[in-house]
Amino acid sequence: MRILHTSDWHVGKVLKGQSRVEEHIAVLRQVVEVAQAERPDLVVVAGDLYDTAAPTPDATRLVTRALSALRNTGADVVAIAGNHDNGAALDALRAWAEAAGITLRGSVRDRAADHIVEGRTRGGEAWRMVALPFLSQRYAIRATEMFDLSAAEATQTYADHVGRLLATLSEGFGPDTVNLVTAHLTVIGGTMGGGERDAHTIQAYAVPATVFSPGTHYVALGHLHRAQSILAPCPVHYSGSPLAVDFGEEENTPSVTIVEVGTQQAAKIRQVPVTAAVPLRTVRGTLDELAKVKESDGWLRVYVRERPRAGLREAVQDLLPRALEVRIDPSLVAEMAAADSSAQARRAGRAPGELFSDYLRSRGHADPAVGQLFDRLYGEVRAS
CATH class of the missing domain: 3.60.21.10 (Metallo-dependent phosphatases)
Structure with missing residues (x-):
């Protein structure tokens, strides 16, 4: 039979x-x-x-x-x-x-x-x-x-x-x-x-x-x-x-x-x-890399290699309208977690003024005057 x-x-x-x-x-x-x-x-x-x-x-x-x-x-x-x-x-x-x-x-x-x-x-x-x-x-x-x-x-x-x-x-x-x-x-x-x-x-x-x-x-x-x-x-x-x-x-x-x-x-x-269903695909990359992905006839899951920020999902969906799921790439999440852990270790035991100076340098604003202002304000808060 x-x-x-x-x-x-x-x-x-x-x-x-x-x-x-x-x-x-x-x-x-x-x-x-x-x-x-x-x-x-x-x-x-x-x-x-x-x-x-x-x-x-x-x-x-x-x-x-x-x-x-x-x-x-x-x-x-x-x-x-x-x-x-x-x-x-x-x-x-x-x-x-x-x-x-x-x-x-x-x-x-x-x-x-x-x-x-x-x-x-x-x-x-x-x-x-x-x-x-x-x-x-x-x-x-x-x-x-x-x-x-x-x-x-x-x-x-x-x-x-x-x-x-x-x-x-x-x-x-x-x-x-x-x-x-x-x-x-x-x-x-x-x-x-x-x-x-x-x-x-x-x-x-x-x-x-x-x-x-x-x-x-x-x-x-x-x-x-x-x-x-x-x-x-x-x-x-x-x-x-x-x-x-x-x-x-x-x-x-x-x-x-x-x-x-x-x-x-x-x-x-x-x-x-059975080939009648819409295929499912996973794509990965930065926004620049995703912009080069060819238009797909399938439904997409997107792992984006960008730090989380407001409007990121919308930016991905503008590039890839068939993206049903948008997530931060798990490998990037792991890298960020490791970096945060390392940063916490570097901050341990350091004075607030030093930490603020490091923050300014990381943002490209290493201005001694701003550092002095922080020290003065921090001193006033502690004294109050």
Whole structure:
């Protein structure tokens, strides 16, 4: 069977105040075009359809239209919630999704059957999928209510609970079906893409690749925004985001994943680039150097090598109108901090008049008369 695997759309994303709705329209149109060209039997969207838990009506309209368009290619469509999504809100759309022939799973339920999806390819090959939406630590124990747990088992780690959950859900995998898993997880060994939410990628949320059954033919993951495969007992792959979500992802190659797999065929994985989004770039330099930067068709993050002053941001944006983020270059900040520390050491134990004379010299105003005036005024203040 052929699978199109995508994830981490983050529809509704605003980048430093810049709406990206037009980019998302173009990106999802290209994903649909890839599906039309590749004719997959199954499309998997592995979480983070939205960027926030309270998407706008426009964002909801865009996601539902994209899912419908993918379904209209003739493929089965399975989509799960990620950590950015509101699982309960996605579950509220299940009646619409089922009427449209789309499988949508927003929250982890206490019925194992709710997370098993089955189907057949155009060629009649049977497949069975475990669909596991993002599971927070808070609800990890509740999700394992389908088991009889001892007190000791109930206090085990997040990874233990996820492993137990996946093991139970995978029990129905057999030799005559293509066995699949989709989940929104951080797997140990994965490389972050650069724009993920830190709170949900820390070690407490990481699970070992051994949570996946060796009998699984392909694991379609979402959560990490960089496309990559994970060393595991079975083929485990992140599709990555189809657009760079933040400037930390400017080096990523946005894409979707195409998988060819069967009961007697090992998964063959390839990436199809998605080029419709506006690229993100970081540029550095003084104002004079930035003035020589060629006009860019991307969104810019600018690290300016100038000391902070009023109007500096505006001066940069006059030169580079597509600059969404303007910061003092971190290397210059470090140099200034080192200089301040050195200056403080030089000032230690010195008389006020000497310090003021040094200040005048640093500003090019080494006037003895001004120094004498400072000494007189300083003496009057101390005497008062």
